[in-house]
Amino acid sequence: MHLTRTATVRPLLLAAAVAASSLAFPVAAHAAAPALELPFVCGTSWKGNSNGSSAHRNNEIDFNMTGTSGDEDKGKPVVAAAAGTVRWEGGESSDYGNYVEIDHGGGYSTLYAHLDQKSVGVGDTIHQGELIGTVGNTDGNTSGISAHLHFEFRNRGSGQSYPAYIRPASFHGDPFDYAGGTETFVSQNCGTQAPPTMPGVSSVSRADGSIDVFATTSDNRLKHRNFSAGKWSCWATLPGNAKIKGDPAAVVSANGARIDVFAQGIDNRLKKLTWISGQQWYDWADLGTYTITSSPAVTMRYTTGFDVFARNAANKIVYRHFSIAEGWVNDWTAIGQNAATVSSSSAPAAVASADGTRMNVFARSADGSLLTLMWTSSAGWYNWADRGLAIIGRPAATTRAGTSVDLLLRHYDSSLIQWYSPDGADYTTYKPQDFGGYITTSPTAVTWGSQRMDVFSRNSNGDLIQKFWTAASSWTPYIGLGPVGAPAC
Incomplete structure (x- = not known):
């Protein structure tokens, strides 16, 4: 089941970048320029320099991650500033080193140069925010340059030649300060935003053959749908005495006779909704x-209570144990021995082993990569570890047996990634598996024991989609389940 995912590095093309730069193509008059976002992971900070290189001729920008020097940001993800099609690329011996140029239509294009690796090639259709390569120091003319991204915004349809057609760039509507020569931006390149009717989903299983799916709607209510006996129920709107936002988080207890759903209220306080068999929803x-600043995560080590996680106002992942009989057992506490030096840019995910001896917590770091953290009953919390995989949004985690963990992630090309750890500590034996596709929300995952695992997200139309694995037949293709809320009860 767990295949090694090999990084996609296109064959190097040795065509000279300057020759490619001299080409132009016809374009309709007055075509609109694309709205550019910073070509880096959402929430990360980068400093641009337009006059620090003798090679610059007109409006070029060299970017380095804020707070780095030398080659410290080599290998950091580079993502598309706008949607388009890759028209040109070059290899390490070209004037730009490894580079990619994306055509955005109307004669406009963006160039990404000196890349360490490329993840796309000529003819590929690219979404805004999709991973296209990594920061590098490749250059066919000069050896020993420090790692950086050389970026150009071009208007090839202007009738002008290089370098006159390199245009001033704006990111998220903010023009770069060419007069000053430098400017620092925080990336708002957060991927294609799905319709506001479904911020995200949560899923749990009460028994083999049964799944409950929950979703928050644009009117701050909670929707619920059940799968059992091979059929899906209609969508029902659950009690609404509180308004919530973001992704809900659900957990099953009492041998399937109880479900608790946790959510972030619009007042940024934690809320809980409970269903008990025979008594319906409270x-x-x-x-x-x-105050919490993210959707919560919840898991269960004991039959008498839940472990709840969220991000706080200081961007730390915090934890609290909730007892069904006693309420809160401890105060909110930042977790991880290195918590003081680690910040999160997403909501967390959490999963516990069935015997209660181990918990694993996951989040997205400030620079957009996957963070993992482990707790054991014998040693307590370990350090947060940065796994280096660029992701969008919150991770999802589940377990099929023992202390194993299945991670489901939205990669920076918006494909679905699975990463399996046999014990919640080993992330080297198995490599990430890329399922492709294009999902527009963080996934959610649920298992039926060791024999089946279901993953849910939504597509570019906002519809609920499903993909599942069985021990007998491996993974299915994506299955469309229609709009959230329709059909309604």
């Missing part, structure tokens, strides 16, 4: 005044 309960 109203939302407010779980205190502590």
